[in-house]
Amino acid sequence: MSQLEVIQPESCCTPVIAAPLDEERAANTAxxxxxxxxxxxxxxxxxxxxAPGDGEVCVCDLTGPFDLSAPTISYHLKILREANLVTSERRGTWVYYRIRRDNLSLLSGLLAVPGVGELAVSEA
Known part of the structure; x- marks a missing residue:
């Protein structure tokens, strides 16, 4: 068995088990x-x-693992960008994507369940 490190979410938000969401926050999070x-x-x-290294990925590296056209991958990346889950930067011909850690932390904090212990996974 290998232990996974449990990362505590930042105190960005109140978990849903502690208090109900207001209408605006629920819409944004949804x-x-x-x-x-x-x-x-x-x-x-x-x-x-x-992504290893500096945490950014070129769109050219995201198309290979899928049996989808480049425009379809771009559409899905656009949805992630509009949901504020990733940012993008155009450099010449290519677009590079980075994760929005702040919003992932928000989602993690929202679903946090206080008192949950360590996670364990078996090695394959």
Whole structure:
């Protein structure tokens, strides 16, 4: 068994088990969850979030793992960008993507369950 490090979410928000969300916050947060509700976008976000080095990924490196056209991948990245889960920067021909750690932390904090212990996974 290998232990995963438990990262405590920043004190950015009150977990849903502690207090109900107001209408505006629920609408903004739902947009992020809706963007993550698609398996392709979830994989794209995971690829960007786990990028080695400086934490950014060229769009050219995101198209290979999928059996989808470049415009379709760009559409999914646009949805992630509009949901404020990633940022992008154009450099010449290519666009580079970075994760929005602040909003991932917000989602993590929102779903935090106080008192949950360490996580363990078995090695494959």
């Amino acid at each position: 947009k992020m969850f809706k963007a993550l509700g698609d398996p392709i976008r979830l994989r794209l976000l995971s690829m960007i979030a786990s």
